[in-house]
Amino acid sequence: MNNTSISLEQVLESNFGYKTFRIGQKEIIMDILNGSDVLGILPTGTGKSICYQLPSLLLSGITIVVSPLISLMMDQVKQLKSSGFKDVVAINSFLDFDQKRYIYQTLQDYKLIFVSPEILQQKELFLYLKQQTISLFVIDEAHCISQWGHEFRPDYQKLNKVLEQLGNPPVLALSATATREVQQDIIKSLERPRMVKHIYPMDRENIMLTIQEVEDQDEKLEVLTRYLSNYKVPTLIYFSSKVSCESVALQLSVRLPNQRIAYYHGGMEQMDRISIQQQFMNEQLDVICCTSAFGMGINKNNIRLVFHYHFPGQIESYIQEIGRAGRDGKESLSVLLYCRRDEALPKQLIQSELPQDEDLRRVFRYIQKEADKLTSLDISDIQTLFEISETQWRFILVQLEKHSISLENVLKYDQDRLDRLLMKIQQVRDKRFKLKMSKYHEMLAWLKTENCLRKELYTKFQNDYTVLEHQCCSNCGIALDLFNPEQSNSNPRLAINWEKRLHQLLVGENDETK
């Protein structure tokens, strides 16, 4: 035993550069190496990925990681590759035919393979995977399995079949936010009743939770300006709409010339998103106004302030977003700006994410009528044609695919079958809507509680939470004057003369590092 633990720490240091394991990591890794199935619930920012990255180096066969978000997957692969971990690859629908085939034929060369749940449903990959020895099957963001999870993904429910067909390799299911119900669902859906559970407390003692009630949007701006004149620290401000995200960022830039402020949302081009994200990581920016699209896979440990300009539609998102603060363990502050008038927003948002009956019918009529003329190019045109939002369109596409209908062969279906399909999709949508609304009411109830905010927040997910004597939450009372994070002293850096910059980049000494 002693022997293993010494070498595990050595493996950790030589491959990942950490001297010691963080909470839970080692226990989970030991169980995996013993061949057990493991359910690991670890709070965000505690290095969940080490729990499979490290074993993948030691196990003889391949480690497969199912991950719900392609961007998340790519980030991890990129990070791993940049730190010298070469035998890693991500397989997702963005790869073209030749790339895929090349990867499939060389599967045995990889130690760690990231896949999207959708791609596991494809026969071709499956045939290749079956020929390999799979030592560990990891399900990241495992709460997606559960209907009760805040990010339910139907394809996750098919993972039990996948496991069976792959000869039942050992499973590691990981999540940062899983209520007890969700944990049960994961175990049941995977048909692994003897899973070893490693549940670690998700409450973060170093984050003060505060809710501040304001009259209107102007007051929000006032509050933000006040805070940000006092603190120049890495800051996130979350918004639920792109428009307000942009406009508040601009207004704050004018009011706070000393802070370097930018915005980030999913509507931006990829290169710009990477730039902004990395500027923040690289301390070129102080404040980011963002939507929930920001932060997935972000590993910045000195974020001190997290604001919510709008309150999120569900508690799980809130926990995830405030969890980006203070990953280094130092004292951090979360401020939710609550305005009574915002209460209608989440409902509108939920509605706008799901297609209305009329949208569905129009799309169906169009697809049926034009099926013989449709090319893959036109398919994205349908979205613009009917002015359906991207999320709505994705919902429709996922549903169509779920019923194994591709737009190319829709013509083969008769009216009757299409009608039934339409009805089914409507049912799924209604169910989704109901679920999201109940999540929203849960959030609302928490906002209005007069009890300790930490207690009310965390006891939904775990039996216990750490009672804090000081600096707990705005209901218990906190002393802001005692919050003294280390401030950054950088100057706003504007564009500089191009010749100077080009020289800096390619020839001269780089003064950014000094």
Next chain:
Amino acid sequence: MYFEGIILDCITEINENRSISGIFHLLVGKKSIQSVHDARLFQLEQYYGIYPTLRRIDLQAIVSNLQQKKLVDNGSKDGFYQITEKGRRHLIKFKKSPLYAYYRGLLYNGTDVLFFKRLHLLIQTYSNIRMKNTAFIPVVDDVDVAGWVKAFYKKNWSVTASLILYEELHKLLQGLEEKEAEVLVNRLSGYHHYGMSMDQIALNYQLPIHDVNLLTVGIIHQMMYQIHRHKEDYPVLYQLIRENNNNKFITKTANQTYQLLLERYSPETIAKIRKLKLNTVYDHIVEIALYDKEFSIEPFVDTKTRKEIVSVINRCKSYKLKTIKDNCNPYISYFQIRLVLTRL
């Protein structure tokens, strides 16, 4: 400012022959015969595909604004516009900026994005490796481009590689306006430094976001053009544009038809062999004629027919298929008219 100028330019040339949709398709570079066709016909090749991320509503908003400022007028039908006298005067003013002469849309469509990505990733890579740093997050998230840069780097490695790249870029950018060079360079990332996003550029230079988009594309086109013209001066940068996929225009399916045509099969036989509708094969032939100026349309349209079609076009002063067809001898087909239009 740039965007408005370009729209005014388009409306001037197109007049009421196409609706605003036609302009939209031209700017986003819709891969349809019609759009490429229009670009040639109205001599707006330079603008083809220069704004692929443009949204319809944004274009509409700008046009409405131009209308309010009385720079354009409503045409005879909804969605059609004409330029006004005031608009013409504005356009002349706009065109004083050298940017308008930079665009070579039809020529560089698609390859400009590739050049842009390669350039950014190459500079980021050289800048980092020069400082012995191999762990950086690439700003360009594209497997192909990453593979290309990696191969390029291996092939061109030397102690002075980044210096040579610097010198070539410096020379190239000196040929641009000061502001243009600055916009390009400030977006570049390198060692411990990430470049500005388009929004940050917009804010910093007080430009509308559309103009930042269009300015970037214009700069890229001008760079590519200069590199092409003076290959010998830019041996490193030339490699960024040389290894591009040519012929990316013709679709795979049209290319298959093309191969059969070369084997002297008739369109009817090709339709049978390929189990396609005859009209689809005609579409392919028009597509081929459009992209391949060497392709002879003679086997499908004899000289007499072609002359008649041309004279009808001149007489009616219209490029609308329906109008031309109605004024031609009834034995002349749409297919033939479309082919002739590719050769105007």
